[in-house]
Amino acid sequence: MSWTQAVRIPADVEAPDRILGSFTARQVLILGGTGAALYAAYAAFGERVPIAAFAAIALLVAVAGILLAVGRHDGIPLDAYLLAALRHVRAPKHLVSTMEEAPQPPGWIAADPGPLPAPLRLPARGVAGDGLIDLGPDGVAAVAEVSTVSFALRTPDEQDALVSVFGRWLNSLSGPVQILVRAERVNLSETIDDLRHSATQLPHPALARAAREHAAFLADLSTRHDLLRRQVLLVVRESAAGAQGRTAAASRALRRLDEASRVLGGCGLAVRLLDAQALAALLFSCFDPAAPPLADGETAMPGDVIGGRR
Structure with missing residues (x-):
């Protein structure tokens, strides 16, 4: 007993x-x-x-x-x-995106210029080519997009299995993680254009008419409503302490995401590491969540030369 x-x-x-x-x-x-x-x-x-x-x-x-x-x-x-x-x-209220202190105004200016702007020091120093966020002395962070499953439509046994797998992953954590659920605007313009373009190439007039009607429905829906989609992100952070520094931290972060992908795959969740371009677009959208998402090629990576035509 x-x-x-x-x-x-x-x-x-x-x-x-x-x-x-x-x-x-x-x-x-x-x-x-x-x-x-x-x-x-x-x-x-x-x-x-x-x-x-x-x-x-x-x-x-x-x-x-x-x-x-x-x-x-x-x-x-x-x-x-x-x-x-x-x-x-006591903190300055006017911040600018520069790493240098703002110079003092010339002495011949009699008017009071007010408080000088201070540099905006963000925790993220930039996005590396391997798709990791450089946090400077704090290490690195890896961001992955995670799919979702319908928990309410599962049977009680299936729900218990999902909770068991998720609990197994939580118990295996060896460092800090963040589960971020965010909502972002959906831009249906490309989908609408693809439907209208493909409607002319369909073999049957009924299919072409259905494609045009669906494109009109999506256009009307995007005009009358603010369409949002839910995005689940998994953020893994590793410190850069030790002799190896950032290299070892990046290796640990990627290994932890790989382990999360294997364990969470048991409950039907797909974990996809964001590359440098997708991660930069994500960080840009966090500065203005209400703005529509930028199209591919409209974002510049750190170190890229931005030029214009005359």
Whole structure:
């Protein structure tokens, strides 16, 4: 006879450890620092300030310390939220896509030019030829497009099998991954043009009429509605630490995507690594999600020479 014992596993596995009662190390540090500051202030000024005035000031400081320790805003600790707000206020608001600092205006300009623009420092340095995003000192990231399966139309046994395969892949992860589900606009102009062109080459008049009617339907549909399609992306990131640097990080990222393709293939999901051109178009579309997607050949890779005709 085998016995099983239930073990409670917290839902938030990244929750900080509680070291003193229900308080974490951060909360103990804030509360202890507040108490030490009040004690030092009393030892230094307790005999010089009326006790009522010192008690009122100490009460305000104690309440502020307690709020910083236990308060939260949108799930974020209050001290971290205030620090992020202070960092946002002090950060420059006018950013330009250059790696150099903006020069100071000439001294003969009497008008106040306002704050100078600062360089826009994105985490991505560029797209390499092997289809990987160069993150500079943070390593590399590989992006793959993943197909979807209809979970609701499967039988309970098939649903259990899909969940089992997906759980097996999650348990095999050895590094950070991101599953990104995004919506992008669909441009049906090429499909409509292909239907109209092929309608003249069909062998039967009924087929040609059906093709033209379907092209008219798609044209009317794209005119009256904003057509969207869902895209599922799998992002794998690897750090560039070590002697090999980016080469080893790129090899690990590609190997992890290959493993994900083999495991997720068991539940009918196809994982396709985006090449450099498709990845550059994806990054460009993230800057303006409402814009229609760029056609092939309209994007320039880093290092390409852009010229024009006169």
